[in-house]
Amino acid sequence: MTAPFFSTATKNGLRVKLWRGERMCLIGMDVNAPEDDFVGFAIEVKAPNEKAFQPLNNRLAFSYDKPIEKAVTGGRWYPSLEAPFQKYRWIHFPDDPKGGKYTYRVTAMHMPQDDTLTKGDQVEAQITLDPVVYDGFLDIGFTRNFASSQAYAERYKNNPNIIPKTGENGLAFKKVPGDVYDWLGFEAKQMIFDVLDEAAASPDITLDVFAYDFDEPDIIAALEKVGKRLRIVIDNSGEHAKPANPASLGAARLEKSAGAANVKRMHFSSLQHNKVLIVKYKDAARNKVLFGSTNFSFRGLYIQANNALVVQAKAAVDLFDQVFVLAFENAGTPPKGWFAGTDIEKQWHPITVAGEPKLQFCFSPHKDSGLSLDRVADAINAAMAESPADSPSVFFAIAFLNQTTLGPVRAAIDKLMTSPTFSYGISDKSAGLEIYKPDGSIGEVDFTYLAANAPEPFASEWSGGAGIHEHDKFVVTDFNKPTATVFTGSCNLSPSGEQGNGDNLVMIQDQRVATSYAIEALRIFDHLHFRVRMQSALGTPKAAGKTKKTAAQATKELTLQKPTAISGQPSWFAGFYKKGSDKEADRKLFSR
Secondary structure (H helix, E strand, O other): OOOOOEEEEEEOOEEEEEEEOOOOEEEEEEEOOOOOOEEEEEEEEEOOOOOOOEEOEEOOOOOOOOOHHHHOOOOOOEEOOOOOEOOOEEEEOOOOOOOOEEEEEEEEEEEEEOOEEEEEEEEEEEEEOOOOOEOOOEEEEEOOOOOOOHHHHHHHOOOOOOOOOOOOOHHHOOOOOOOHHHHHHHHHHHHHHHHHHHHHHOOOOEEEEEEOOEOOHHHHHHHHHHHHHEEEEEEOOHHHHOOOOHHHHHHHHHHHHHOHHHEEEEOOOOOEOOOEEEEEOOOHHHOEEEEEOOOEOHHHHHOOEOEEEEEOOHHHHHHHHHHHHHHHHOOOOOHHHOOOOOHHHHOOEEEOOOOOOEEEEEEEOOOOOHHHHHHHHHHHHHHHHOOHHHOOEEEEEEOOHHHOOOOHHHHHHHHHOOOOOEEEEEEEEOOEEEEEOOOOOEEEEEHHHHHHHOOOOHHHOOOOOOOOOEOOEEEEEOOOOOOOEEEEEOOOOOHHHHHHOEEEEEEEEOHHHHHHHHHHHHHHHHHHHHHHHHHHHHOOOOOOOOOOOOHHHHHHHOOOOOOHHHHOOOOOOHHHHOOOOHHHHHHHHOOO
16 A cells, blocks of 8 residues: 655644655645744654654754854754754755655744744654655656765765766766765666666566667666667767767667667657667566656766656556657658657547556657647646635746747746746756746856855865756646646657657656655755855855955855844744745645
């Protein structure tokens, strides 16, 4: 039986709601009527099979014994029992995630006198953080996307030599020893290699593969072990077509192990952009398909934010198999000979398994990009049409949104920015990332700028090398409701991509799945947003003529607030109780 994906606990107006994520937990907190001396929440956790609670740590504190630029680095150094979270939600991302039941203890903290903390109401709640979403049917995994972070700096000393340099052949690259690739690739890497190892180990399995970026040597080696039971279609657009490109070199190696007839090169009208593993047993009930945004490459697995999904359902595998066969058998024909006029091109394909979430797939290229994109836009617009009192929400991570100037999804996102609907979003752009805030504003995380102008530790923090960092393509609507919906896959959600690329898009109507994606969006957003906050407080202004903030101003921005009676300043929580505000929506959305 699948464990619940949320749990709640209340006491005297203190409310806590735990939400299951992918090896992480979102903790939503609220108090009905905070006292004047309320200074935030302390959170403690007891992991599976552990006897004692351990406090979660904050990035900020009430005061520091060193200069602010050394005291606040983005590292979580300050126990929340001494430095409470002045937020109404927090994501616990265990350093060593375990399957099983986690117990969280949340305490409302007060400061009746200067520098004196006392505990108020306290509640405990439990949630199971098992790694599989729906055992035997559906699993989801994300990459960690922490190569540019203080966690990576502390754990791996900012080592920039874990991936090939620009222009270097990844297939000949010697990977560094240790656990860095498992840590960065996280659950998505584990899922991909589990599928590959399963296929290599069993003579009863055949494996069909779609590949785009293709330079991870361990993946190539695993595919070689499958031998002649492998069929693969590898992109040959642009750089991928060059003989020295890893995609071409990998194809040559696989021609030797699988046979030349089992290795095809093609790019539809623009790109062969799918990233798919199709596993077929003699017993079709065991068949499965892996897909998502994660390329089989160094950047895809170890640098970028990406996701992967595995579906174990004969109907889903058969559907992907039809797509693969059409591409494989027509790889040498003109573009119009592939999907044109087939059911694959013309419609969405529902997958219904009793007792499991509803899935629908759409495959490109297709002439009418609205076939796929209108449904995504309609879901966003439907959320915006709801009353704000009903707590509608939209979360998105769309890699190339800044390059997509047209189409229904872009139009819906632009409208979302001026809507009262609560939303968070992330999009990659040249040299950095855009973060879309609930108030409709757009902030930037500019890695080049940070490296050139920011104080330590960001000045020496590794940027993750040349290339994009946010590669996910997903949209989540109303994660907190039974009508919750997720759209994801390899699809870039742009008209040109849908008309020219070989891609896949899945619509999943399920709150448990939607919660996983919503928490991932929040995790990425919070990681980036704190960098922006530090950049604002400590960095050299980007625009000429602006005055750098003084040490006192920077310290104020990066210090926890004391009660009004002590500080003489408005309370930290006042904005969260302003009716109709984004902060009020944030406070309520995750705790109810």
